[in-house]
Amino acid sequence: MSYHELAVERIKNIDAKQYIGVSNKRYSEFRSRGEYEVDARLIAEYYRRVGAYLQFISKEVTSIYAGMDMLIGYKMVDNEWDELLVKCPNFVEIDCMLMKLISIHYLRWCTLLDNSNNIALQFLDIYEPMIILFERGGGRISTHHHELVGGFGAFSRSIDAKRGDKKPIDISDNALKTIIEEIELAEAYLVEHKKGNLTEKYCIRCGNRLIIHYNNKFGQQWYKIKCETKDCFDNNFS
Ligand SMILES: [Zn+2]
Structure with missing residues (x-):
């Protein structure tokens, strides 16, 4: 199978049920605290990879909306949104514009890989953290003013090349599982406490x-x- 064919398989197997009927819900109603901690790690790792790529192509900044191929001169064609829904019918019912857009960019990147594009081959897995995010149900992301919005706290809408200097984050299944277990342990600890x-x-x-540390500021109590x-x-x- 080609990179592109494999990518289509992955995208069309994203479970739409995770995304139907969640657009009006608060994040905390459908994602656990541990899950959005994982979401944040995945997004941070995507930003780091994009940062490293930006350094490689000598660009300072890009946006969460831009495809990596577009930064090296490729363009989207008019019917790509429709085509995505034909290739990946699970997306028909999903109302998450940014998730669809990043999926389109990912498929285009895989086409470059199939064409042995030299730059793409050096950043083979650049989209991997985002695709894992979508597969795990964390794809309800959007932007508001200059921020990327989700349950995970603040990321800016723009991605700076300096992000590439950060330490790589382990996004293996095991590492992500541990993050959730840690949060669950801490939550249970606090309940008992x-x-x-x-x-x-x-x-x-x-x-x-x-x-466990207590904090109180402006009448709000929280624990660290x-x-x-x-x-x-x-x-x-x-
Ligand atoms: Zn420790």
Whole structure:
């Protein structure tokens, strides 16, 4: 199978059920805290890969809307939106413009790979974090003013080449599973703690103690759960 054929298979197997009827819901009604932590990692890793690519092609910045092929001179053709729905009928019922657009860009990138485009071949997996995001149900993303909006916190709509200097993020199944487990553990820890249970819990990553810190600002109370190891687990909970 060609890169393009494999990509079409992946996109058309994205489960539409994850996206139907969610457009008016709050993020927290259909994604768990752990899931959107994963979403944030996937998006951060996409931005990092795009940053590295921008450095390679000597561009400073791009937007979440732009296809990577467009940055090296390729253009979208008029009927691509219609064509996507023919190739991937699961997208007919999905009302997520940005997810569809990025999927179109991904398919076009795979066509470049099939044509042995030298630049594309060096950034073979650039779209992988976003496709994993869509497959896992995190594709309800949109932009508002200058921000990319989802349950995961703030990303800017533009992607800066400096992002390419960041450390790569492990997006393997196992790594993503661990992120969810860590959040679930911390959530359960906090529930018990609020009930008065003072049993300590330990970090999944390093085995060190997890400490609950209280915060209160402007009348809002929240908790920070932090691993004793520096730069390890550190998350806010309400
Ligand atoms: Zn730790």
